[in-house]
Amino acid sequence: YRDKLAEGFEARGSGGSILSRAINKELLHQCDALDELSATLSSNSSHLDTINISTAWVKLAKLQPPIASVPLGTRTPMPPEVAPLVRLLMGKTLATIHDMTLRQLANCLYGMGRASVKLEAEPNGQHLAAQVEQRLLELAEKEKGLADGRDAAQLWYSLRIRDLPVLKLSLQDIDDWDASAVGQVCLYWGNIGIQLAAAEKELFTQRVVDSLTGLAETTIEGRSDDEACLHALTVWVPGAYRLRLQLPAESLKFLHELLLAMPPSILSSQHQSFAEYGARRRLSVVELTNSLVALSHMSAYVPTSDAIALTAVCLRDLRGCTQANAAGLLRLMWQWRVPCTEAQLATLKRVAEPNGGVLAPGGGSTRQQQQGQLGTHRR
Incomplete structure (x- = not known):
């Protein structure tokens, strides 16, 4: 879904000078x-x-080197090869932010999120963060909310502010958002610990x-979309859990x-394992x-023997397992027996410890490997 966002937003915003359009064409193609x-x-x-800058941020997002999956709420470090580009674009963004539209600002924030930019750690980053918040509020209030769910999904992909008034403005238009945008915002809000009132x-x-x-109806009719199904499992379910939403039994x-x-088969890559899903997707x-x-x-969910067997599938190859994943698996193993x-239990307990790291291809955690390298260096 994020790749679709990038493709859909690259050329958003039209106009500009002839030179601006030429630069944008070069950036895109x-x-x-x-x-x-x-x-x-x-x-x-x-x-x-502003058009060139927002397009450049999304292009940077698409050119990101591949990274392994990380647990919900965890941010990967910024790849060193993108740091010079990030700092160039941050300076340009700061200089032009008061002329940006909501869509252009959404592009910029999306690119920052994909590049794992931590503004507080960057030169002038805190100043840029304050300017982003101010401009975002101006635009959201001017436009009476976030009518386009894609804008909301891009903005909240990067935002880490819990009490921003634009949160309330986001909810004004939620009925007009498509399903993907609803799921993404649900997940992102859960990731940053937003607490919703009962009505929200x-x-x-x-x-x-x-x-x-809607997805269930298309599945029954034989028109199921693998990507939409994958989105339901990886976005709606974890997002609902993190926002403490209780789904009804029919949905569960x-x-x-x-x-x-x-x-129930596992495919291994160099860094992590995948389960086949549908014709073209891997989970x-x-x-x-x-x-x-x-x-x-979910209080209404009662696991079946098949669900328990599916959990056991996760234990076959634990490469790439993080502290959060290990803790979750340990809980499931105890709760669902x-x-x-x-050996699997010992591995999970080791990785589930605080600062346990990520289970590396060799079987030890990245934390253990780092300690071993440091020990060798000291000797």
Whole structure:
């Protein structure tokens, strides 16, 4: 879904000078690598307008090097190869932010989020964060909310502010958002610990239920979309859990059946493991664990023997398992009485410890490997 956002938002915003349009064309169609993007931005540095800057942020997001899945709420460090580009774009964003539209600002924040930018750690980052918040409020109040769910999804992908008034403005238009945007915002709000009032929870729950009902109807009619099903498992379920939404039994039954429709086989890559899902999609074990843990927190959900067996699938190859994933699996094993070997249990307990790191391909955690390297260095 995030890749779709990037594709849909690259060219958002029209107009500008002839030079601006030429630069945008170059950014969109000729920059297929980070060095090409850097060269284009550097050679046109004094001519970049708000359209170019917002397009460049989204292009940077698309050119990000691949990273392994991480637990919900965890932010990966910024790749060192993108740091110079990030700092160039941050300076340009700060200089032009008061001329940006809501869509352009959404592009910029999306790019920052994909690049794992921590503004508080960057030069002038705190000042830029304050300017972003001020401009966002101005635009949201001027436009009476966030009518386009894609804007909301992009903005909240990067925002880490819990008490921003635009949160209330976001809820004004939630009935007009598509299902993907509802799920994304639900997950992002859960990630940053936003607490919803009872009426807001009811509103969000109803929108999630409506989305799942629509997906269930298409599945029954034989028109199911693998991507939409994957989105339901990896976004709506964990998002609902993190926002403390309680889904009705009918919705949980459908989600349960989606999980069980997945072939119980694990495919391994260099850094993590995947479970096959549908014709073209793969669900990482990290995502599968998140979905199972989230379902287990729903009071109306009662696991079947098949769900317990699916949990056991997650134990076959634990590479890429994080502290949060290990803790979730341990809880499921105890709650659902999932069978496991002594070796699997010992591994999970080790990784589930605070600062346990991520289980590396060699079997030890990244934390252990770092300690071993440090010990060797000291000797």
